[in-house]
Amino acid sequence: MRRAVAADSPRISRSTFCERRHxxxxxxxxxxxxxxxxxxxxxxxxxxxYERFVRxxxxxxxxxxxxxxxxxxxxxxxxxxxxxxxHGIDARALPRDLTAEQWATLxxxxxx
Numbered sequence: 433m434r435r436a437v438a439a440d441s442p443r444i445s446r447s448t449f450c451e452r453r454h455x456x457x458x459x460x461x462x463x464x465x466x467x468x469x470x471x472x473x474x475x476x477x478x479x480x481x482y483e484r485f486v487r488x489x490x491x492x493x494x495x496x497x498x499x500x501x502x503x504x505x506x507x508x509x510x511x512x513x514x515x516x517x518x519h520g521i522d523a524r525a526l527p528r529d530l531t532a533e534q535w536a537t538l539x540x541x542x543x544x
Contacts, residue, residue, distance in 0.1 A: 473536035482539050490527045497530075498523035505542050515541045 474482045494500035502509040516523045
């Protein structure tokens, strides 16, 4: 049951529940680790197609990468599993589990 709070009662600061210093260290660490690559993994001319591919895979159905890729690309599941196996990518993975390098590898390996 929620207690009613009087309109004139002071608000409780967010810092009461979380340590602000930790958040600052985390965001500083993330900022320090993000660097632009000297050479992109996917050529600029292919960027629009690559982005459509990634969007289709992330929004695709299937429950595992092999089935999601098969549905998103229209390529047979057996062929998709062969590509994944050849490149050492777990067919049971999810799109969120892939590294940037693996995404680029799949983009280049999948027939278009």
